[in-house]
Amino acid sequence: MADSFNFELVSPEKLLLSASVTEVVIPGMEGEMTVMAHHAPTMTTIKPGVVTVVMADGRSERYVVFGGFADIVPDGCTLLAESAVAVADIDRDDLARRLQDAREDFNDATTDSGKQKAQQYLDQLTTLNGAILPA
């Protein structure tokens, strides 16, 4: 069995999860990454997506996060999410509202870089929406 390490999922409002886990899949800005024990120290921003956590006892849990960043050290991993909810508790209205906001941001953006950023965020949200809708 793989070594376990300490994983914490924190949102500004509360500490969602602090547990001993063997594996965490993080939607990093430059692609999904699986973090296991003894990972090289890494810091990455994350995009809206699903975090899959495999607990030390084999259970797995999934959380939806909307942006944030992860701080990974060999013996632990901290994920600071701007907002995070368990997949089971996801509020579809909230998601729809975020999509709507992102669309408006995109339309309102005046500069090229702003437009690009908004487009990127919108795409990520759309992907997220598509990925968890069937679930």
Added chain:
Amino acid sequence: MPSLKDLKNRIASVKATQKITKAMQMVAAAKLRRAQEAAEAARPYSQRMAAVMSNIAQAVGSGDDAPRLMTGTGKDDVHLLVVCTAERGLCGGFNSQIARFAREHIRRLLADGKTVKILCVGKKGFDILRRDYASLIIERVDFREVKRMSFVQAETVAEKVMTLFEAGGFDVCTLFYSEFKSVISQVPTAQQLIPATAGSADADRSASAVYDYEPGAEEILEDLLPRSIKVQIFRALLENVAGEMGAKMSAMDNATRNAGEMIDKLSMSYNRQRQAQITKELIEIISGAEAL
């Protein structure tokens, strides 16, 4: 000398007031517990955020390519003060304490020849500062309708601040709020938001760890700084809510006690007067009988 009926009415009205203050005290106590829990729940995030910030700030250094939110504009002329107060009164000196603290700060800045702009969060602070510095207040944010402070509120404030900064509206931003020490003690605090000051916490840890950054340290920092500002504002708002409830609780406790004392005094003079009247009537009867 008030009549017996007047005294009776006054006692009844003080009793009614006491009931209200008692109820307010209990409501404040219940809300305080919730506010304290919220403040505690938010603590891990801001702590970790501070650790990560100091970490990454060391990695990037304060070179020319560091984000402007961190280095500032290089000037120190225009100050923005974000003054966070409560929405409601009846909480002792809570609001005026923050306002007084902010006012001292404003006076000092004005004496140094700086330009001051004020962003009021909360109605009470606006009401107080409006008297002296109405022309300096550029905006106010009201959370009167908000039942429970959440991150969304902090975000709206932070976004206003950052939009203003990007438009070159100010050079230095300071946040005023009341730090919640205990139920009876709230300390007005000023905290500099922009340029960001990176704490030196966790120095040994950051020195030992050589991080990989994805995408790059600068990009992360750029993403991180606005977030950090939001978190600091959020924390200030939560501390304020807890402080307000604490102050309200002790203020209402005092009011209840005062009302109790007043009732005692009034009933004393009521009883004395009634006794005097009885005695007077008796004297009249007796002397009338003796005259026969």
